[in-house]
Amino acid sequence: MISAWACYRAALRNYASRAFIIGNPNVYSALAFLVLTPGWIERVAPGLGHGTTDALDHAEFNPLFMAALMGMASIGTYYWRQVGDAIAVTIPGFLAAELHAGLSVVGLLFVLLTIPLLWCGLPAAGSAAFVAASFTFGAGIRPVRGQKPWEKSLRVLLVAGGLLLIFMPRWQVWLLFLPWPLAGGVVALSGALVVLSMTHHVGRTQAEHERAESLADARPIATARPGRARAMFRRLLLWQPARLRQAPLPPTLSRPIGPLGILLSALVSVAVMLILSAVMAAVLSMVNGEAFDRLFLHAARTNLLTLPSLALMGLNNWLMNRKDWPFFFMAGRYGGRLAFARAMFGAYLVNAILTGVGIVAPVMLFEVLLGSVPAAAGGWLGLLLVLMFVGACHGSSVPLLWREQGGKGVTVMAGIAAYMTMALANPVALYRDDHAGAAIVTALSIFVAGLAVSRLAPRQLARMDWPFDGE
Amino acid sequence: MTHAAPHATERSVVDITDLVKIFGTRRALDGMSVSIAPGEIVALLGPNGAGKSTLIGCLLGFLLPNSGSARIFGYEAGELPPEARARMGYVPQAMNAFPSFRVGQLIDYLGTFYAVPPPPPDPALLAWANLDMAARVKSLSGGQKQRLSIVLAFRHQPDFLVLDEPVASLDPQARRDFMALLADYCAGSQRSVLISSHILSDLEKVATRALFVARGRVVHDTPMARFRESIRWIVPTAGASALPADLLDGRLPLKPLGTDTATGAILVDGWCDAMRGHLADRADIRTPDLEAAFLEITR
Structure with a gap:
């Protein structure tokens, strides 16, 4: 024993x-x-x-x-x-x-x-x-x-x-x-x-586990349909231009929401951040006796800028979650491995742009409304933020350029590096600290680097083994 | 995009030549060679770790061989043009993808990724699958998910199906019905199937050929008709201490496949009833089932 x-x-x-x-x-x-x-x-x-x-x-x-x-x-x-x-x-x-x-x-x-x-x-x-x-x-x-x-x-x-x-x-x-x-x-x-x-x-x-299995087996074949208003809302949420409907969905997005869905979920995130900032300001105001509005503005301006980084963290996992790939690949539209790898990177790029625009637009709108940045600068700062977001979204793909086999550890590290870059070199924050030049150079450099990765990585990906059985 | 002309004619759907796949220090495929002709239903048999899934991975184009080649419809497996890839179907061991989709939504969504828009799934197939189209994939049981992946693999009526343990999570009724469905699907057509399963009694009913693999190699390859006709146990009779020596001295065209050390029986390929005379009373002949043969051949 x-x-x-x-x-x-x-x-x-x-x-x-x-x-x-x-x-x-x-x-x-x-x-x-x-x-x-x-x-x-x-x-x-x-x-x-x-x-x-x-x-x-x-x-x-x-x-x-x-x-x-x-x-x-x-x-x-x-x-x-x-x-x-x-x-x-x-x-x-x-x-x-x-x-x-x-x-x-x-x-x-x-x-x-x-x-x-x-x-x-x-x-x-x-x-x-x-x-x-x-x-x-x-x-x-x-x-x-x-x-x-x-x-x-x-x-x-x-x-x-x-x-x-x-x-x-x-x-x-x-x-x-x-x-x-x-x-x-x-x-x-x-x-x-x-x-x-x-x-x-x-x-x-x-x-x-047993209950879930038996419930699933015993569930009657449902024919119930959602109500009219709900169905319309769902259609709106899922609406996608034809080109997007035919693009493979990066599994990290988990469901095929279209541009309007992305925008709506970004608005919900912004609302949550604002409510959270208001709660914090109220608590601190009661504890410290400081003015609520000053505390709220400070918290909201800062917290809203974390949203693109948080969105980036989710997207950057896409290469580690490839359970869907066998179904896309075997359906046949792409034929060979290289064409498929290019299609996946292309779809990811499009989704990164959509998500970037969807999240940055409301964030910048509120940053301007809250007086964080002047309205005149809001447009180009927003554009820089989108470009940086799109570039940083390719952070986790960087290891593909020199690693024959993609490893989870190195992919995670690269994703974290991209997140940190986004968090520490946010163009809006740099602009507020009087580093407008640095904001422009950093954002554009990361965008160009991201595009280069998006162009070069598919060829490397096509030279690696892919998971194919329920990984 | 242009594609190189097929290397082989379509007399064979699959042509695997000296395929080697190494993971670290382990040779998962060690020079495997095999071909599959149109209309064949090939049972891929082997113990765990024999290289079955690696072979399937290479055939589908997910794994890249270290050397050798795997050709499907005449093209390298990883470089199939869309029209050739569209002629394949694949059922994985487990379906863990698209958890947030509803069943009907997923069937429609994936329909846009076929090389040619597929027709709606066959009503008989849908009736067999008995799936709630409004249910979310993540709420399905293991067996229901497997039925969904079978629907997805069959819907475009592929000419070559690769099935990796397709029935492991199905209940006996669904399993039996699926095997019947598969047999119907291939009957009278030139459709080919490579099916890996440990439920050998199922395979025995539908397979036209058995491919035994072990340690990354094909150790025996036989049409099922030949298996039924010419693979036999030669068992020493109660009085005989050993089998007649002349049985395996090369004069008879028998190929030993394995020996049961407990009984002294040998499993042979090449048996025909005309050889009975050589046995006299010294041995009995028994017909093995696929499972018994599997255990001996892949030992």
């Missing part, structure tokens, strides 16, 4: 092996952010030494927070891959060993990531709360199977609360300088969420 200790050690050892890394792109993301952390420390530490926290302002990108988030997400991905398989239940001691090993690694990561913050001279309690809060997201972003309803609700609640927090102005300062009783509360809550995110009830998971 193998002892529980031996099982635990075996489970723990896997975290230091290839088993943990393979098929777990979040590991690469965490490492990429970790590499950027010393630069962040260099910027933040001197200010803290002189008693100023300006560098921690919410507009400052914090790679340590992202490293912790992605680190936790990678542990979750690996853990659920281990325990989610049906065979896991049948191995005595396996589930407990994996749980204990997973929690141990989380604990170790927690300590390791708190150290850089302490090194900067930040308070211990706040630093712990900061890392713990990032774990909340890392643990929460992954759907978990086989949980009780209250467990699911609590996870959603905690993640939503955390999401609200990170859109608050100066949230990093607030979190890092929390009084220790409050910081302790954050750590305890986050810890509970992490444990919750690794809790599953084996019988419940199985029952959920």
Whole structure:
């Protein structure tokens, strides 16, 4: 009989092996952010030494927070891959060993990531709360199977609360300088969420799966049609010019919404950002006594500019999700591999342009209305933002240019680099900081580079193996 | 775009020559050669890891061989012109694509990607699939998704079908009906099928040829008619300690395919009833089913 200790050690050892890394792109993301952390420390530490926290302002990108988030997400991905398989239940001691090993690694990561913050001279309690809060997201972003309803609700609640927090102005300062009783509360809550995110009830998971299968099998053949208004709205949402209807859909868009659908979803995102900014401003206004309108304007101008970057993050995954490709390829219209690869890149480019225009148009409209940029500059800044977006959308394709085999890790890293470029060199933000020249040069360079990748990558893609069976 | 003239005539739908595919240090295909003629239903048989899916990947043009060639309708598999690709159909092991689409919407949507606009799916096929056209793909069960991918593969009435474990997730009734559907689809036509499945009893009913693969190579290739006629177990009778030595000394045109060490029986190809005289009372002849032959040949 193998002892529980031996099982635990075996489970723990896997975290230091290839088993943990393979098929777990979040590991690469965490490492990429970790590499950027010393630069962040260099910027933040001197200010803290002189008693100023300006560098921690919410507009400052914090790679340590992202490293912790992605680190936790990678542990979750690996853990659920281990325990989610049906065979896991049948191995005595396996589930407990994996749980204990997973929690141990989380604990170790927690300590390791708190150290850089302490090194900067930040308070211990706040630093712990900061890392713990990032774990909340890392643990929460992954759907978990086989949980009780209250467990699911609590996870959603905690993640939503955390999401609200990170859109608050100066949230990093607030979190890092929390009084220790409050910081302790954050750590305890986050810890509970992490444990919750690794809790599953084996019988419940199985029952959920069986119920879903039998429900699907037993479902009667439905002939119900949506109401007239709903059908019209749906038609409007899905309307596409003929050329688009005949272009393969990048799976990251997941459904064939047309230009109007993209615009509508962008408007919804803008509305959500504005509401979020208003909530933040109201809370801060009550807490600090500052004027609501000033706080709202500041938050809204900044938050709206994150929308193109967020949209980019979704689009840039397209090369890692190729489940649809066999169906497009085998249907026959494209014939050979090169023609198909070109068609996929062409369709992706068109979708990137549509998404860019769809998201940038309302963002720039509100940036002008909120007085972030003058109306005269709104047009050309918007155009620059679209061009930069389209160029950056090809970031994840860059590794195809020199890698014979496309790897998930390097693709994720390239996607993150594109996201960071978009976030840090946003032409609107550069223009506001009196760097109009830099805004033009950066945006145009990225656009040209993106077009070059779009032109060169299909040939490389055609020289690689493609997944074809349910990957 | 112009396409090079076909290398071979259409006397063979598929021509695979010395195909090698290496993943890292593993040779998934190790010099495989095979051809498929019009009208053949070829059962691709082999244990897990034998190279069946890799072969299918190369044939469809998703995987690039390290050496050798895989030609379909005379063209390199990866470089088929649209009109040739349009003559193929493929059913994958599992259908995990297009989760947000509704079934009917997906059938219509994919219709625009065929080289020639396909007709609406055959009503008999749709009746067999029994799918709710308004259901979202992600809400379908595994078996329903598989039926959907079968509808998609058959709708344009391809001349060459590649089926990779098409019935693994179907219930026995749907499985049996699908096999009947496949047999009807090919009956009296020149349509060819390459079908990989571990449910050998199903294949036995529809296949016209069995291709046994192991370790990336074809280890035995036989028409099913020949399989039924000339593959036999030669089993020593109760009194005999071993098989007659003269059976396999080369004078009889028998090819040994495997040996059952427990009984001393040998599986041979090339048997005909005229050879019975050589056995006298020393051995019995038994007819193997495809599963028994599979176990011996791919051992």
